[in-house]
Amino acid sequence: MRTEDQLVHTSLIPVRWGDMDAYGHVNNTIYFRFMEQARVEYLEQLGFKVLPQGSAPVIINASCTFLIPLNYPATVEVRMYCRQPGRSSIPTRYEIRLAGEATLYATGDAKIVWMDVASGKSVPVPDELRVRLSN
Numbered sequence: 001m002r003t004e005d006q007l008v009h010t011s012l013i014p015v016r017w018g019d020m021d022a023y024g025h026v027n028n029t030i031y032f033r034f035m036e037q038a039r040v041e042y043l044e045q046l047g048f049k050v051l052p053q054g055s056a057p058v059i060i061n062a063s064c065t066f067l068i069p070l071n072y073p074a075t076v077e078v079r080m081y082c083r084q085p086g087r088s089s090i091p092t093r094y095e096i097r098l099a100g101e102a103t104l105y106a107t108g109d110a111k112i113v114w115m116d117v118a119s120g121k122s123v124p125v126p127d128e129l130r131v132r133l134s135n
Contacts, residue, residue: 005081005082005083005093006081006082006083006133007079007080007081008042008080008081008082008132008133009038009041009042009045009079009080010038010077010078010079010080011034011037011038011041011077011078011080012075012076012077012078012099013034013037013038013075013076013078014073014074014075014076015030015070015071015072015073015074015075015076016072017072017073019072020071020072023069024071025069025070025071026069026070026071026072028064028066031064031066031096031106031108032062032064032108034076034078034094034096035062035064035078035080035094035096035108035110036059037078038078038079038080038094039057039080039092039110039112042080043057046128046129046132047128048126048129052117053117054116054117055114055115055116055117055123055126056114056115056117057090057112057113057114057115058112058113058114058115059110059111059112059113060089060111060113061109061110061111062108062109062110062111063108063109063110064106064107064108065106065107065108066105066106067104067105067106067107068103068104068105068106069105070096070098070105070106074098074099075098075099076096076097076098076099076105077096077097077098077099077100078094078095078096079094079095079096079097080092080093080094081093081094081095082133083133084133084134085125085129085130085133085134086125087122087124087125088113088114088115088122088123088124088125089111089112089113089114089122089125090111090112090125090129090133091109091111091112092109092110092111092112093107093108093109094106094107094108094109094110095107096108114126
C-alpha cells in the first residue's frame with residue numbers, strides 16, 4: 001500500500017485580468033478555481049465525467065494557504081497529488097506555481113467524496129480509480 005502523495009496531474013491555466021482584485025493581485029477565490037480545474041481535468045481524462053447523475057465526485061472540504069500573491073499576466077501551473085483512497089473518499093493536495101518557476105505561490109487541500117446523486121449518500125470510490133491510486 002502506497003503511503004506518500006502521488007503526483008497525478010499538472011494543469012497550466014492562464015491568469016485572466018478579471019481574476020485580479022482591488023489590491024492588484026489574483027483574488028483568493030480564484031485559487032480554488034485553479035484547484036477545481038486541475039481536479040476536473042484529471043477525473044475527466046480518466047473517463048469520470050463530473051456530472052450530476054449516477055455517482056459523482058463532490059468536495060466536502062477545501063483549504064488554501066496563500067504564500068505569495070499572483071498577478072496578471074501569468075500562467076499558473078497546478079500540480080495535483082492524491083493520497084491513498086478511503087472507502088468513499090480521496091484526499092488531494094495541490095501546489096500552485098508560476099509556469100516554469102520552482103517558487104511555491106500557494107498550497108491547497110481538498111477531499112473528494114464519491115456520492116450517489118439521487119440519495120446524496122456516499123458510495124465507494126470506483127474500482128478503476130482506486131487501482132490507479134493504490135499503485
